[in-house]
Amino acid sequence: MTSNDPAQQTSLDPAAEAAAPGSAPAQDAAAAPSPETRLAELEAKHAEVADAYLRSKAEIENTRRRADEEIAKARKFAVEGFAEALLPVKDSLEAALAIQNATTQQMLEGVHATLRQLGQALERNKVIEIAPPAGTKFDPHQHQAISVVPAEQEANTVVAVLQKGYLIADRVLRPALVTVSAPK
Template identity: 40%
Template sequence: MSQEINENLDENQAANEQNDQVCEQNEQNNESELESQLAKVKEDLIRATADFENIKKRLEREKADALKFANEGFARDLLPVIDALEIAANIDGGDEIAAMKDGINLTIEQFKKCFEKYGIKEISTDGEFNPEVHNAINYIESADLPSGSIAQVYQKGYTYNDRVLRPSMVVIAK
């Protein structure tokens, strides 16, 4: 019986050694597989990082170009305004004052059209004083106007996309 036990022990020991060898091989296979997967992931990460940097640089170039040429259309639309002013300034003979007034009025109309196109609007000065868009520079006594209403406009104000560019300078009735 002890011989049988010794044989069983030897068989178990041999089986354990075989299992250990198989486990070692599996670990080595798993380790090399994991290393190849890690190398692939690293390569993918390097490529993704390079792609990201290239996209970032391209977007920065495009942003710089967009900022550089943002006002190109606005400037192009102002050229006819300059032309109208030059016409008004170079009047020869005839009824110069009437011709100059026509040139100046044409210039004002072109400015207004250009401003409207780009979201620049004149601030209304009809009615009540609004401290958000009007700047009161003086008060006057008025029997004709209710207190707090705009009596006179010294300088027109403008908004750009609903943001005040310059408030209207007004005189308020007391």
């Protein structure tokens, strides 16, 4: 039961008892927003966060879509530079075939020039020859031994290259076919 007499009212809150009588509750009531105001603030904050979330989600989807398009383009046109480098080689071969009465010497010079063009095109596209000199230690990652032959050199070394190999970006495209010296 409550009484209107301030002397009979007791406070259950120790902080309220410590404050000056009548001053603290009035300040709390003035400082505390009404539930409707608080609800409106929270709804506005929710709308702001929801909008930011939707914008972020849309940006992520756009980034993913652009990345997928870039990957598709990269796959589609990956050999474009390489093909462009090989076109002069093709042109040279076609020009050689167009000559009706070429001498053997002219054809040989043309083949050498075309081979140089091809070598330059491969080099520009990071295709590197594997042609180990005799005496090089056999490397199973870059060489394929076709035969083992007795030789006057250290065992497990390259004696001869039967077919050059090729690397592209440090990956073996084709190993060099080699003969290897037999253990003594």
